[in-house]
Amino acid sequence: MSTSRPSIQSVELRGITKQFPGVLANDHISFDVRAGEIHALLGENGAGKSTLMKILYGLYKPDAGEILVNGAPIKMKSPTDAMRQGIGMVHQHFQLVPPFTVAENVALGLKSSRGALLDLDVVSKRLRDLEEQYGLRVDPHALVWQLAVGQQQRVEILKALYRDAALLILDEPTAVLTPQEVDELFVTLRKLTDTGHSLIFISHKLHEVMAISDRVTVLRDGRVVGTATTKATTQKELARMMVGRDVVTVWDKPASPSESVVLRVEKLSARNDKGLIAVKNLSLQVRANEILAIAGVSGNGQRELAETLAGMRRAQSGTVTVNGRDLTNRAPAEIIASQVAFIPEERMTMGVIRDFTVQENAILETHADAPLACRTFFDFGKIAAHASRLVREYDVKTPTLDTPVKALSGGNIQKLIMARELERRPKLLIAAQPTRGVDIGASEYIHKRLIEQRNQGTAILLISEDLDEVLALADRIAVMYEGEIVGIVAPNTPVDELGLMMAGAKRMATS
Ligand SMILES: Nc1ncnc2c1ncn2[C@@H]1O[C@H](COP(=O)(O)OP(=O)(O)OP(=O)(O)O)[C@@H](O)[C@H]1O
Numbered sequence: 001m002s003t004s005r006p007s008i009q010s011v012e013l014r015g016i017t018k019q020f021p022g023v024l025a026n027d028h029i030s031f032d033v034r035a036g037e038i039h040a041l042l043g044e045n046g047a048g049k050s051t052l053m054k055i056l057y058g059l060y061k062p063d064a065g066e067i068l069v070n071g072a073p074i075k076m077k078s079p080t081d082a083m084r085q086g087i088g089m090v091h092q093h094f095q096l097v098p099p100f101t102v103a104e105n106v107a108l109g110l111k112s113s114r115g116a117l118l119d120l121d122v123v124s125k126r127l128r129d130l131e132e133q134y135g136l137r138v139d140p141h142a143l144v145w146q147l148a149v150g151q152q153q154r155v156e157i158l159k160a161l162y163r164d165a166a167l168l169i170l171d172e173p174t175a176v177l178t179p180q181e182v183d184e185l186f187v188t189l190r191k192l193t194d195t196g197h198s199l200i201f202i203s204h205k206l207h208e209v210m211a212i213s214d215r216v217t218v219l220r221d222g223r224v225v226g227t228a229t230t231k232a233t234t235q236k237e238l239a240r241m242m243v244g245r246d247v248v249t250v251w252d253k254p255a256s257p258s259e260s261v262v263l264r265v266e267k268l269s270a271r272n273d274k275g276l277i278a279v280k281n282l283s284l285q286v287r288a289n290e291i292l293a294i295a296g297v298s299g300n301g302q303r304e305l306a307e308t309l310a311g312m313r314r315a316q317s318g319t320v321t322v323n324g325r326d327l328t329n330r331a332p333a334e335i336i337a338s339q340v341a342f343i344p345e346e347r348m349t350m351g352v353i354r355d356f357t358v359q360e361n362a363i364l365e366t367h368a369d370a371p372l373a374c375r376t377f378f379d380f381g382k383i384a385a386h387a388s389r390l391v392r393e394y395d396v397k398t399p400t401l402d403t404p405v406k407a408l409s410g411g412n413i414q415k416l417i418m419a420r421e422l423e424r425r426p427k428l429l430i431a432a433q434p435t436r437g438v439d440i441g442a443s444e445y446i447h448k449r450l451i452e453q454r455n456q457g458t459a460i461l462l463i464s465e466d467l468d469e470v471l472a473l474a475d476r477i478a479v480m481y482e483g484e485i486v487g488i489v490a491p492n493t494p495v496d497e498l499g500l501m502m503a504g505a506k507r508m509a510t511s
C-alpha cells in the first residue's frame with residue numbers, strides 16, 4: 001500500500017474523439033483540469049459527458065486524441081492505469097458489491113500483505129482517518145446493501161481516496177442525494193480541494209455548478225461549446241450555452257376548474273423494504289385538471305406511497321380509489337387498465353427493461369392493446385411507426401429504434417418512459433422525480449407536457465424533491481414528513497415555510 005499521494009498539477013484531454021454505432025459521442029474535445037480546481041462539466045443528456053470521463057478513466061478507448069498528465073502523454077488502457085496516475089471516478093450508477101461490508105468493498109482488488117486475506121483491520125483504520133479528514137461518515141463494518149444511497153456514495157468516494165486519487169471524477173453525484181446530503185457532499189468537496197485534490201463535477205443543476213465550481217465547460221452534441229470562469233458567468237448564460245436558447249422556468253397555467261376527484265387515498269398505511277411503517281394513515285385527493293405535488297426530503301415515505309398506489313407494494317390498511325373504483329392492493333396490470341400511469345423514480349429497474357430495444361420499451365404495458373396487436377399477433381409495422389413517432393415527438397435521442405435502452409443516456413430513457421406513459425392518455429398520472437438527472441432543456445419539455453396533460457383533464461400526483469419544480473408545476477403542495485402529510489399549502493407559500501415543513505418543524509392544518 002502506498003502512503004504518498006501522487007500529485008497532479010494538470011490533466012489535459014486533447015482532441016478526444018469517440019464514435020459509437022450511429023453517434024459521434026465525443027468530437028475533438030479538449031478539456032483540462034488544474035490542481036485544486038473544481039471543473040464542472042455541463043451539457044444536455046447525451047452530450048457526451050460520461051463518455052469523455054470514461055475515456056479519461058480508461059474504460060473506453062478513444063478513436064483519436066490524447067491524454068496528458070502533468071504534461072506527459074499517458075495511455076489509459078484500463079482503470080488500473082488511470083488509478084496509477086491518481087485518477088479516480090465515482091460513477092453515475094454505483095459499482096459496489098451489496099452483500100459485502102464497507103471495508104470489504106474498499107479493499108476489493110487491493111493487494112494484501114497477508115496474501116489472499118484482506119487486511120480489514122488496516123483498511124478500517126485508514127478509512128476512519130479518511131472519514132475524519134474529509135467528513136465522510138460511514139461505518140466500515142456496515143453491509144453496503146443496508147446503506148442509504150448517500151452513504152453508498154461516500155463509500156465510492158472513500159474507495160477512490162483510499163487508492164490515493166488526486167483527481168476525482170464525480171458523474172452526477174447529486175442526482176441521488178437529498179438537499180441536506182448535497183450540502184454535506186459540498187463540504188467534503190471543499191475539504192478535498194483544500195488538500196490539493198482536483199475534481200471534475202458533472203451535474204444538470206446550474207445552481208450547484210454556480211455554487212461549487214471554479215470553471216465550467218459546456219458540451220453540446222459531443223463538442224465543446226465553451227469554457228467559462230464560474231465567477232464571470234451566470235446561470236442564464238450557461239443555460240443558453242447548453243440549450244442554444246433561453247429556457248422557460250415559469251409556466252402559465254389556466255385555473256383548474258374541476259371539482260371531480262380522480263384519486264382518493266384514505267388512511268393509507270404501507271411498510272418499507274425493511275418492514276417498517278413508511279406511509280402512516282395518509283389521506284389525500286387529487287382532482288381532474290390538477291397537479292398535486294408531494295414535496296419532501298426523500299426517504300419520508302414518498303417512494304412507498306407511489307409504489308403502493310401503483311400496486312407494486314401492499315397497503316397494510318386504508319383504501320385507494322380512482323374514479324370511484326377501489327384499486328387497493330390490486331395487481332399493477334389492473335391498475336394500469338384503469339388508466340393509471342406511473343413514472344417510477346427507479347427508472348433503470350422499474351421503468352424499462354434495459355436489454356430490450358427502444359421500440360420494445362416504447363410498447364411495454366400497451367403491447368396487448370389494439371391497434372398495436374390484433375388477437376395474438378403483433379403488428380410490427382404499426383409498432384415501429386408508433387415507436388418512431390414517440391421518439392420524434394418526445395425528442396428521445398437514440399441512434400435507432402433497435403438500440404437497447406441501456407445504451408441511451410439517463411435523460412433520454414426518462415423521456416422514453418414519459419412518452420410511453422403519457423401516450424396512454426391516463427386519467428391519473430403518478431410521476432416520481434420525473435426530471436431527476438434530466439437536462440434543463442428536457443426538463444422544460446417534460447414540464448410542458450405535464451402541464452398540457454393537466455390541462456387536458458388528467459389528475460397528476462407529482463412527487464418531487466426539487467422545490468423549483470414543485471413551485472413551477474403544483475396547484476397544491478402536500479408536504480410529506482415521516483410518512484405523513486404535514487400540510488397542504490398553496491404554491492405561493494414562501495420557500496422558507498416549505499423548508500420548515502419538510503424538516504418536520506412546522507405543521508399546517510391539512511385540507
Ligand atoms: N456504450 C455505448 N454504446 C453505444 N452508445 C453509447 C454508449 N455510451 C454512450 N452512448 C451514446 O453516446 C452519446 C453520449 O452519451 P453520454 O452517456 O456520454 O451522455 P451524457 O452527456 O453523459 O448524458 P446524461 O446527462 O444523460 O448522462 C449518447 O448518444 C449515448 O446514447
Ligand SMILES: [Mg+2]
Pocket residue numbers: 049050051092171409410
Ligand atoms: Mg452521463
